[in-house]
Amino acid sequence: MPPLTITVGVLALQGGVVEHIALLNRASANYPSVTFHFLEVRTPEQLSLCDALIIPGGESTTMAIVARRLGLLEPLREFVKINNKPVWGTCAGLVMLAEEASATKQGGQELIGGLDVRVLRNKFGTQVQSFVADLNLDFLGEGEGPFRGVFIRAPVVEEVIDGDGRVKVLGTVKKPGEEEDIVAVRQGNVFGTSFHPELTGDVRVHAWWLGNVVEALGQGGEGKGLVVGKGKGDAGKVY
Numbered sequence: 001m002p003p004l005t006i007t008v009g010v011l012a013l014q015g016g017v018v019e020h021i022a023l024l025n026r027a028s029a030n031y032p033s034v035t036f037h038f039l040e041v042r043t044p045e046q047l048s049l050c051d052a053l054i055i056p057g058g059e060s061t062t063m064a065i066v067a068r069r070l071g072l073l074e075p076l077r078e079f080v081k082i083n084n085k086p087v088w089g090t091c092a093g094l095v096m097l098a099e100e101a102s103a104t105k106q107g108g109q110e111l112i113g114g115l116d117v118r119v120l121r122n123k124f125g126t127q128v129q130s131f132v133a134d135l136n137l138d139f140l141g142e143g144e145g146p147f148r149g150v151f152i153r154a155p156v157v158e159e160v161i162d163g164d165g166r167v168k169v170l171g172t173v174k175k176p177g178e179e180e181d182i183v184a185v186r187q188g189n190v191f192g193t194s195f196h197p198e199l200t201g202d203v204r205v206h207a208w209w210l211g212n213v214v215e216a217l218g219q220g221g222e223g224k225g226l227v228v229g230k231g232k233g234d235a236g237k238v239y
């Protein structure tokens, strides 16, 4: 069996690209039998080399305009919704992966979609209202301590618009005096977080997601016997 090689792209039109790549590199140490390539993606050709993709934070309106100009919007939609490759969006990336967004600029903004949710952009206000909150992310596994969520002009999921229960809520935050907000969701191959794990130095969400990528790529090859994921329900599972 040939060794398993996985190429993970990070959409690099703007926003927190190098931070994601740094944490992906660290997370990849959890999967020593897999060869990972991490690739900055700016063209449809580069996207076509990827098995999985991260869409970073930044500004979703700008990202959509640049993606359109570079001919990337349709290939991204195909990547997420037709080829069903694993994709993770953080903050503006979550906005891009939503089917609907409110608080958009006049005339709306283009989205990639894939998550049957409506996001509310900039839920907590402007840059100066950025905050950090300890989150209980059960999917990280039993007994894991809280995860420091960094929220910067963050969106939240204001409504799940899929009635079939395909959208799983994986994390919430509750600010004092406010309602609980949904800040992490997954629908099949698509994962989104309102917060920025790449800015924390805490590798756990990246390691969990890479474990999912390895699993999704379904691996025979070297993946056989690989222990991945400490997520609920798959602790110690051998793929």
Ligand SMILES: NC(=O)CC[C@H](N)C(=O)O
Residues within 6 Å of the ligand: 056, 057, 058, 059, 060, 061, 090, 091, 092, 093, 095, 121, 122, 152, 153, 154, 155
């Ligand atoms: N930190 C971020 O990614 C901010 C997201 C930005 N407010 C948007 O709606 O696109």
